[in-house]
Amino acid sequence: MRNYLNELNEMQKQAVLHKDGPLMIIAGAGSGKTKVLTTRITHLMAAHQVDPFNILALTFTNKAAAEMKERIEHILGTSEARNLYIGTFHSVFARILRTEAPKIGYPNNFTIYDTDDARSVIKTVIHELNLDDKQYKPNVVYNRISAAKNALVGPEEYANDYHLQQEDAKANRPMLGQIFVAYANRCFKNGAMDFDDLLIKMYELLKHYPEALSKYQHKFKYILIDEYQDTNPAQYEIIKLLGAMHENVCVVGDDAQSIYSFRGATIQNILQFRKDYDDVAIVKLEQNYRSTQNILHIANEVIRNNKSQIEKRLFTGNEEGEKIKRVRTLTDNDEGKMVADTIQEQKLRYHLTHNDFAILYRTNAQSRSFEEALRRMGIPYKIYGGISFYQRKEIKDFLAYLRLLVNTHDDEALKRIINYPARGIGKTTLEKVSLLANEKNVSMWEVLCNAALFGFKSGTLESVDNFVTSIKMFQSELPKKNAYDLAILVGKNTGIVKELFNDKTTEGLARYENVQELLNSIKEFIETPLNDEDGEVGDKGLGTYLQQISLLTDADNDDEENADKVKLMTIHASKGLEFTMVFVAGLEETLFPNAMSINTREELEEERRLFYVAITRAKSKLVLSYANARYRFGQLQQNDPSRFLDEIPEEYVERSYSGQASRNHFNNGQQGTAFERMNRGFGYNNFSSAQALEKKKPSYLTPPPRPAVKEHIPSNNFEASSTSLLQEGQKVEHQKFGFGQIVKMEGASHNPIATIHFEQNGEKKIMLNYAKLRIVE
DNA sequence: GATTATATGGTTTTT
DNA sequence: CCATATAATC
DSSP: OOGGGSSSSSHHHHHOOSSSOOEEEOOOOOHHHHHHHHHHHHHHHHHHOOOGGGGEEESHHHHHHHHHHHHHHHHHSGGGGGSEEEHHHHHHHHHHHHHGGGTTTTTTEEEOOOOHHHHHHHHHHHHHHOOOOOOOOHHHHHHHHHHHHHHOHHHHHHHHHHHHHHHHHTTTTHHHHHHHHHHHHHHHHHTEHHHHHHHHHHHHHHHHHHHHHHHHHHOOOOEEEGGGGGGHHHHHHHHHHTTTTTTOEEEEOOOGGOOOOGGGTTHHHHHHHHHHOOOOOOEOOOEEEEOOOHHHHHHHHHHOOSSSSSOOOOOOOOOOOOOOOEEEEEEEHHHHHHHHHHHHHHHHHOOOGGGGGGESSSGGHHHHHHHHHHHHHTTTTTEEEOOOOGHHHHHHHHHHOOOOOHHHOOOOHHHHHSSSSSSSHHHHHHHHHHHHHHHSOOHHHHHHHTTGGOOHHHHHHHHHHHHHHHHHHHHHTTTSSSSHHHHHHHHHSHHHHHHHHOOOSSHHOOOOOOOHHHHHHHHHHHOOOOOOOTSOOOOOHHHHHHHHTOOTTTTTTTTTTTOOOOEEEGGGGGGTOOEEEEEOOOOBBBBBBBGGSSSSHHHHHHHHHHHHHTTTTTEEEEEEEEEEEEEEETEEEOBBOOGGGGGGGGGGGEEEEEOOOOOOOOOOTTTOOOOHHHHHHTTOOOOOOHHOOOOOOOGGGSOOOOOOOOOOOOTTTTTOGOOOOOOOTOOOETTTTEEEEEEEESTTTTTTTEEEEETEEEEEEETTTTEEEOOOO
């Protein structure tokens, strides 16, 4: 075994050698916290003979967990590390709940709703309460409910809280509490938990079931938590319960990198930690091993502007390094081009690989211009985030079948697939089923199973019965077949695969390939050994598979880890990563800091921490760029440079400009257009090429809005006449459009089309086979 | 009931 | 500009 202690500095060593009792490690950016965590676990196992089964480590992504495991195995030279209980809060708790769920009234095979599923349930619930989804936007409602859950406020408590009622009344959403209650009930009825429930239900389990609490307290003798600054109160309380027996809780965090308060995370958890445990040992890691002096210096200067923070002083022994580049471009497209050009140039000049570069931005929508520019130059790239594989429609549809097999109460899954592929069960039928399900307080599936009792039309009844029969057939195969064979069966039997295969459009092809990829991933799942321990979850069943994929993080599914590609991602997604050269793009007011987050000091400071995180991803080269104008909502919009740029001392910065005409933006002397030269040195004056660039669409190009149909109340004696008698010139009455005169008759005799001029609604073309017309004269 | 055209409205970040 | 919701048309 390697002598791992020799690889640590003094403070790092302290953190590793501290054995029992609570420990808080304040670890600055690039100070080697992952190394400390892995070494600490290694040391517990190797020097103190702590059984890995008794160690719980919670990380931010599954990938980080896997990496840690790997590193530990590597140092130890054994495979013992695979027995560690390690993963994200959500995946670890999901795993535990998989066995414990019945205690709190959920089935073992509970479904995990992702954000889309949750929003969809909320929407249904809003409609069922006869509320308007314009007033109660599902997204807003979801966020509100999520915030409540993360603060451990349950639905009843929420609905009965006076202050929350006042607040919601003011915000014109007085019924939010009721929606929350209904939503929670519906999820429960569906046997489903959303992301937040994985924390809440874990908490309830430990809180209300002493045996369960005792079991896991005994099991987890040592607890380690990474990225502690991004934990929320629910997570805090769970850890408090779990760690209460041994108090061997080690947390690692950096308040300066707290960027998830929108998810309920609070720095309070760091402050509270010291109060809740006796004798908390505190270790500060302040030496940065990642960045050049210049980069670290401006990072420190920026974060200094935040009022609330824990005292610390980051330093580095690294070289001074290059100055920071600050580049102004005219538009977002120019910004993309500038970045791509620079990557090409730097790559050649310094013999860098594509892997050395990362482009970071505030919002996912910004990726477009970089993508285009990189593709045009033939530079390989990979975008992280955005719509992930498992959110694609074809994937969700396919998975919905599997979800329904495992848990027939999952109405969301059922709704997705009941008419996919089309089998003649439409909106009307679905609404009826939903209504009946609510009335009888059963799942929609149960209504379908007894469809004959509820008087559906014979045609629909047949379709429903066919659907029920085939799902039941799949279910009967559940115990016999493994997840992969079952998925194949579903794909074949439903005709989904064939249907996608026959779609020869580009998108259709992509969808077919995606489904194939999904099948491959299922195959891979059943072929990978799972470390089952003490008879717990070790099955290779469909349920386990579905749970696993629903909790994958974006960072987890990068296919070819070592592929030499430029990486594009949001700053949030870049947390914990490092790159030789980093571009932070879109440093403009309203974008970064984002307009949504400048209303309070707290929000603004979080934006600044985000900027801090972005800067500290860079090892040796950093480019900060902004565009004078960029397309947002399809329109060119002007923005001032970000206020954060002003917080960087000028002597560390090299400014340059890049517009349409100038190619070399670094050290480009007196080149560039006259326009650019005249504007040089005025980084934040309000000059606007944007106005010149903006091509105002002439008004005659935008079609006039379609006139609203003027309401027509059919005459009392309205009765559709036979259309075969119609002739030009006749006066008619239409049920909706009112009175009019036939201008023209055309079309084949079996499908005649009449052009009718209506008094109230103008000329319309009407297909006589479908329209109901009364001949007036 | 399904398919296609149009309207609307929305962007912060994610387990 | 984009994706989704609603309406028109088949």
